[in-house]
Each structure stands twice: as C-alpha cells, then as structure tokens.
C-alpha cells in the first residue's frame with residue numbers, strides 16, 4: 053500500500069528525524085502492507101513548533117473562513133471515500149462495506165457538522181456588564197486509537213480547527229495509513245501550513261513526548277483507561293487542559309414489556325460490529341429472569357448468523373487477549389452458548405462471535421473491557437437489581453434501555469451513571485455529546501459540547 057516515509061509538518065512531508073519504522077500489518081492475512089516512520093521526541097518537537105507558529109494566524113482567521121476550510125476537508129474525504137475505506141479495511145480488517153458506511157460515512161458527517169458549527173457558533177456573548185469571548189485553547193496534542201481510525205481523528209481535529217486551535221496528531225501505530233490519507237486531505241482542503249501536523253510513531257515514544265511537551269496546551273486522548281490515567285497525570289502536573297475518552301463496559305438493559313427480539317438483535321449487532329472493537333458497545337445484556345432463557349436463545353442464534361461476516365481483530369495481540377478473556381469466562385463458570393476461544397480460521401486474527409449466558413456481575417467478563425466480539429448476558433430480579441448491575445463497573449460510557457414505552461425507559465436511564473443512553477433503539481446522533489462518566493473519561497466530543505472542549509473564555513467588563 054502507498055505510504056509516506058516522512059511526517060506531515062508545517063504543510064509538507066518532511067523526513068523523520070530517526071530511521072526506525074513501524075510495520076503496518078493486514079490482520080486478515082497477517083501480511084506486512086507498508087512501513088511508516090516511527091517518530092521521536094525530535095519529530096514531535098518540530099511539529100509542535102510548527103503548530104505554535106501557525107496559532108496566531110489561525111486563531112485570528114474569521115470563523116466563516118475556518119468553516120469553509122472544514123467544509124472543503126469534508127468534501128475531500130467524501131471524494132476519496134473508496135480509497136480511505138480500502139485503507140481502513142487493509143490496516144484494521146473491517147469488512148469493506150462497513151468501512152464505507154461507518155468508517156468513512158461517519159467522519160464525513162462529523163466534519164460536515166463542524167463546518168456548520170464553526171459558521172454558526174456564538175464565539176462572543178454578553179453577560180451583564182461583561183462581554184465573554186470564546187477563544188481557542190491553543191496547540192492541541194491529539195492522540196488517537198485504531199478502532200475507528202478516521203472517526204477518532206476527525207472527532208478531534210474538526211472541532212479544534214473550528215475553535216481556531218492548531219494541532220499535532222499522533223495516531224495509533226496499527227492504523228497510520230488512514231492518518232496519512234487524512235493529512236493529504238487537510239492539505240488538499242487548503243488548511244494553512246502548520247495548522248495541522250502529523251507525527252506517526254509508538255505510544256510510549258512519540259505519544260508520551262507529545263503529551264508531555266511544554267508547547268502543547270491541551271492533550272486530547274482517546275484510548276485505554278490505563279494510558280489515559282498516565283496522560284491525565286502528566287497533563288495535571290503541567291496544569292494543562294486534558295480530555296480523555298476511555299474504555300467502556302456498557303449495559304443493554306431490557307425491561308419487561310420491551311420488544312425482546314429487537315432489543316436482543318440491536319444488542320448483539322452492537323457487540324459484533326467492528327469485531328467488538330467499539331468503546332460504546334453494549335457488551336453486557338441485562339435481562340429479567342422471566343425472559344432470560346428466551347433472550348439467551350435469541351442472542352445465540354443472532355451471533356451464530358454472523359459467521360463469516362465478521363472481520364478479524366486489529367492484531368494478533370488483541371486476538372490473544374480476547375481469547376484469553378473467553379477462556380477466563382469459561383473458567384469462572386459462565387456458560388458458552390455461541391463461539392468460544394478456538395480461532396475460527398487458520399490465518400488472520402479472527403475470533404468467533406461469542407455469547408456467554410449465566411454471567412454474574414462480579415465475573416471478570418462482566419467487569420473488564422474485552423474489546424472483542426464477546427457478549428455477556430446477566431440476569432436481574434427487579435429494576436433496582438438491574439440498576440445496581442448496570443452501574444456496577446468502574447466505567448460509564450454508554451448504554452441502552454428498552455421498555456414498553458419511552459417514558460419508563462427514560463426514567464431508568466436517568467438513574468444510570470453513564471454518558472449516553474439509547475432509548476428503545478434511539479439512533480446515534482453525531483451532534484449529541486459523547487463521553488464518559490467515572491473511569492470512562494473526562495470531557496465530551498461531538499457537536500457543540502465537543503467544540504467547547506477546544507475553547508477557553510475571556511471576560512471583559514464594561
């Protein structure tokens with residue numbers, strides 16, 4: 053596959069400071085498809101300097117012009133959708149149709165939403181005898197994961213551009229080719245030199261250098277809770293703004309009276325889509341004891357139908373990790389009703405769509421984020437019991453509630469310690485704030501709340 057052998061810094065592809073490279077591997081057949089440079093602290097420093105130099109000009113650019121550049125970026129991404137989808141499929145392993153509809157379709161929508169918000173947002177308001185200005189935070193260090201490689205980038209870069217911030221992006225090492233295509237799109241969209249910069253590299257090297265760099269004003273990180281804690285500590289020590297989008301263990305709560313078949317189908321699809329590598333996946337299904345056996349049978353049947361339609365996991369390490377969790381589930385006494393730990397194919401990082409019944413709340417598979425196609429079905433006795441189980445993890449990213457009517461489901465959702473809840477199959481809204489309660493994170497992405505993350509206020513009293 054096509055790959056740049058340099059970093060995109062100050063509007064051009066420049067040679068990396070060091071010679072080390074990272075192999076990009078297609079997880080479907082485990083073949084090396086490209087190499088990209090492994091950035092060092094020196095590359096990060098060059099990129100941060102470029103971003104800082106570009107900051108005054110971009111911050112002073114009229115919001116309408118910033119909006120026009122984001123709209124142009126959206127158009128380039130849309131025009132190059134086939135190439136981007138093919139690249140996501142090659143380095144992440146997602147089926148091509150899913151890459152086209154979700155991995156490219158969603159970020160195009162999100163970029164479009166920020167083109168509109170940049171043009172319409174009230175960057176100035178009157179409060180009593182004050183005028184309050186919303187000003188850009190400054191230079192943003194963005195660190196992204198591989199699971200939605202383009203979406204995670206756009207969810208940070210588009211609002212940062214809208215706010216008037218400049219950016220250095222360190223994408224995940226498994227999916228750097230999508231990030232390189234994004235940098236090409238930024239260039240084509242006419243975003244001025246230095247406003248967006250890309251440094252590929254390893255997390256503990258390039259990522260850590262970026263998170264700790266004095267010239268970065270805000271670190272926006274999406275990834276695991278373990279790394280997020282370290283980044284939060286580094287940013288805190290330097291009194292830097294930080295936004296953390298971390299892991300999840302979300303509950304799909306099916307109350308008596310709900311459309312059971314639909315609730316189970318949507319829940320299974322949320323766990324199997326993207327091979328289970330979705331932070332907001334509904335990985336715990338909570339079913340009333342009276343409907344438990346029926347739900348288990350429906351879920352096992354739905355998972356069985358996935359068969360060959362599911363892609364591989366991103367790499368062999370994730371595959372081994374997920375299979376380890378499945379073994380742990382069996383060891384702790386959960387009952388396998390679909391899938392299992394055996395690799396379904398000889399080649400590639402595949403894991404069978406797996407469903408566990410008789411899962412109890414304290415089991416490892418009910419507490420820890422697995423990040424693979426593994427569903428746990430838990431039983432509850434009454435609503436208070438369901439709420440205790442739903443809220444009984446360290447996470448609080450997403451959730452779903454199903455009931456006979458929206459009001460009953462919404463009343464339950466209001467008691468959940470989580471950042472967003474789908475009511476009776478409510479659709480994903482790219483303008484709704486996305487982010488976590490508890491250890492699922494700090495801050496919000498998407499829509500106007502996501503834009504506010506990149507702004508700070510200044511009040512002038514008259």
Ligand code: NAD
Pocket residue numbers: 195196197198199200222223224225253254255256257258259260261263274275276277279280282283296297298299300330331421423449488492493
């Ligand atoms: P990860 O934390 O290992 O890596 C994420 C990013 O951080 C990568 O770019 C990596 O290179 C970088 N990184 C790693 N170590 C670093 C360090 N010491 N300093 C600075 N940067 C470092 O996570 P992952 O395995 O890539 O992604 C999976 C995790 O991401 C899951 O836990 C998932 O739930 C979470 N996630 C959360 C959201 C959300 O919005 N809440 C979205 C997607 C993924």
